[in-house]
Amino acid sequence: MSIPFNKPYFTGLEAKYLSESALSGKISGNGAFTKKCHDYFENTYGLNKVLLTTSCTDALEMCALLVDIQPGDEVIIPSFTFVSTANAFLLRGAKIVFADSSIENPNIDPAQIEDLITPKTKAIIVVHYAGIACNMDWIMDIALKHKLYVIEDAAHAIDSWYKDKKLGTIGHLAAFSFHETKNIISGEGGMLVINDNNLVDRAEIIWEKGTNRAAFHRGEVDKYGWLDLGSSFLPSELTAAVLFAQLQNLDSIQFTRTKIWNLYFELLKPLESQGKVKLPGLPSFASNNGHMFYLICRNNRERNNLINFLHKNGIQAVFHYLPLHQSPYFHKKHDGRKLPHAINYSDCIVRLPFFFELKNEEIKKVAEKIIEFFE
Numbered sequence: 001m002s003i004p005f006n007k008p009y010f011t012g013l014e015a016k017y018l019s020e021s022a023l024s025g026k027i028s029g030n031g032a033f034t035k036k037c038h039d040y041f042e043n044t045y046g047l048n049k050v051l052l053t054t055s056c057t058d059a060l061e062m063c064a065l066l067v068d069i070q071p072g073d074e075v076i077i078p079s080f081t082f083v084s085t086a087n088a089f090l091l092r093g094a095k096i097v098f099a100d101s102s103i104e105n106p107n108i109d110p111a112q113i114e115d116l117i118t119p120k121t122k123a124i125i126v127v128h129y130a131g132i133a134c135n136m137d138w139i140m141d142i143a144l145k146h147k148l149y150v151i152e153d154a155a156h157a158i159d160s161w162y163k164d165k166k167l168g169t170i171g172h173l174a175a176f177s178f179h180e181t182k183n184i185i186s187g188e189g190g191m192l193v194i195n196d197n198n199l200v201d202r203a204e205i206i207w208e209k210g211t212n213r214a215a216f217h218r219g220e221v222d223k224y225g226w227l228d229l230g231s232s233f234l235p236s237e238l239t240a241a242v243l244f245a246q247l248q249n250l251d252s253i254q255f256t257r258t259k260i261w262n263l264y265f266e267l268l269k270p271l272e273s274q275g276k277v278k279l280p281g282l283p284s285f286a287s288n289n290g291h292m293f294y295l296i297c298r299n300n301r302e303r304n305n306l307i308n309f310l311h312k313n314g315i316q317a318v319f320h321y322l323p324l325h326q327s328p329y330f331h332k333k334h335d336g337r338k339l340p341h342a343i344n345y346s347d348c349i350v351r352l353p354f355f356f357e358l359k360n361e362e363i364k365k366v367a368e369k370i371i372e373f374f375e
């Protein structure tokens, strides 16, 4: 019996809400289920102002529009991330300045940020890798000092914390993903969080193709028109219906996922003590939201051998990001800095099977096989 890397989890409410939405006769965006999701995030979950989007990528593109990126503006982004983190800003003509990861974990190294700031720098984008918080006080201090925006790519970071603050509540803006590889899913899907109240009105206009249609629907204006740049960033009600089903089960999903994470950690700790692998490092200010479990091998060859060995044993383990500064698209645009930690994480990380329905016996089998490999 083989163990896949991911298996999307359905709570059982999705089909009910989907048919409710279809039978309502209105499935375009910003309808009843979108409002239920917005209400949940703003009033139960504790975010300031949110807008569902069709993806996290779209939410990041909205961020680039909202902070008004102009051609030549510089944006500091970790190299060890998904392409969307950078693409969203490149689309607006930004110059991407890639930063290295830190030594403790794949998150951006705050100690290196200030050296990258120039008079053209406009924003720092942070990624909370595996849902583990970046050092936000430090990063916000740098941003305040240099008058920069901070945008959290919180694609991995639902229900995770930095000290007593939820991730996604700290930067000026944040973007979440509900892609089916994340903790809470709607197929494709995402969300923009607007913490800077100066950006709220414009966010809603950009969301609705550059028009004030949302205000029109609330009866605040008697006609709507074209006011700004924008695009079609809002998801259909069908997407929101699936998301709402998931949100009603957020606590149980998170309970189970953190249990899986803790079991992996406990079973694999001896390997770390023996110096054979490194396990995810949790800084004292960070919580763990059970987004993924990864190991860091000692070198690239050992990592690839481990993935092959697990594969032969019916276990699908995978590597992760290729550093963006070395990508075929970007390497010629990069300024030549080495970014060794990003390369090391890319070479040495293995992600283990991780999904809601993963059974204890399966977790034990994965751990046993990893231990066998290192023997």
Ligand SMILES: *Cc1c(COP(=O)(O)O)cnc(C)c1O
Residues within 6 Å of the ligand: 054, 055, 056, 057, 058, 081, 082, 084, 085, 127, 153, 155, 156, 176, 177, 178, 179, 188, 189, 190
């Ligand atoms: C998944 C992911 C994204 C993109 O999310 P989509 O919803 O698929 O657009 C962006 N950034 C990071 C770090 C991700 O893991």
